[in-house]
Amino acid sequence: MIRLFVPHALAPDAGIALDEAQSRYLAAVMRQEVGDAVRVFNGRDGEWHAVLADVGKRSVRLHVQTCERPQTLGPDLDLVIALVKRGRLETIVEKAAELGCARIRPVITARTNADHTKVARLQAIAVEASEQTGRLDVPQVLEPVKLEAMLKTWDDRRLLFCDEAGDALPVLEVLRSEPAGPWAILIGPEGGFSPAEREALRAKPYAVPANLGPRILRADTAAISALTLWQAALGDWNPSRHVELS
């Protein structure tokens, strides 16, 4: 079943005029016709059954019918990720969406060698991955900021600091004694954090250092592994501990 993320309000009998990109996707790529069914969600109103009411090459209208799943949100989990090469950053965004992340916050650190990324492109990848993975919301991709600036306005949520250079304990062991609730995961660039950054991070009361095993991981592997372990320990892969984003 095709799933589409739309900006429109969803309610019984709502009519939706899809934008050109989604219209082309349905009409030209997926060859859908009047009467064919799709699912739509907007991050607020749950998932709805809709049928194609009018099909043009560049404009498709949907007729929204019944709510199939009430709105739920995943855990309140941010991924703070140092800018890495485009391909790996795109993989990370796709995987963060599949793994139930709420926000993706690119950061510039001492050893990143880029200071910008195409946020709109990353956001589009997050939308597509969310449609495919079955979630009812889409993670927000923020503009990159410097790590130092981000930490200055930090909201005190717990920060899982994946520290490959240190003597930290394994992630699962560390998370066993930590509370559920709002969290962030911090993944550094391929060259690691600078000594000054490590020292500053270690001094933050909200930072929880942890290690990701005995081998050197690429940034995309580290991000996926840390998201998985957090979800399995404190997130919605562990129904006994999960706290939903409110």
Added chain:
Amino acid sequence: MIRLFVPHALAPDAGIALDEAQSRYLAAVMRQEVGDAVRVFNGRDGEWHAVLADVGKRSVRLHVQTCERPQTLGPDLDLVIALVKRGRLETIVEKAAELGCARIRPVITARTNADHTKVARLQAIAVEASEQTGRLDVPQVLEPVKLEAMLKTWDDRRLLFCDEAGDALPVLEVLRSEPAGPWAILIGPEGGFSPAEREALRAKPYAVPANLGPRILRADTAAISALTLWQAALGDWNPSRHVELS
């Protein structure tokens, strides 16, 4: 420090003639010169410090000096992976090497739509990822076989069967009461296993069904997540339970 996987025996004062690809990499890509140092490993003799003794564009000779790390092996863990699209299969092989897998066994299932892959290309990716990740061996990539045929000659090692369609318990919960030792992880194709395959797998005494959370995961995400959770529960990310491959 550059690390190279070589087929040669490694011992004090050994001389090694690198093949053309590795010679070009050192001389032309990395611009190494006589006297520069590299590390070499072969999966048997540990990791050695070596220096470039002779540098031609297509032939570099190394002089092996001292052993820097004695040989260790990771856990006895196979990844059994249904054939998926080339790009995602290559990602899986890279990540399986980083995550300490011993063998990668592609399989053909009812819903795979390919019956072959370039094993030599996948093996080259496994070598490169192993050099980068710091391990002292390289996972072996086997020729694809049919799932049914593989199960007929199965050696009774435990098989973590990642079953998205079922009512299985979460991976971490399942592994908590399982023994360490030889294991395999089975990841299906994007369309999942057929009902007949699921029934056959569920009937095997060595199969351990488990789920990977509430969202639909692409095959590469599922493989990375399952490898991570296995390593954190029973592998070398959990020093209290890890059993080394012997």
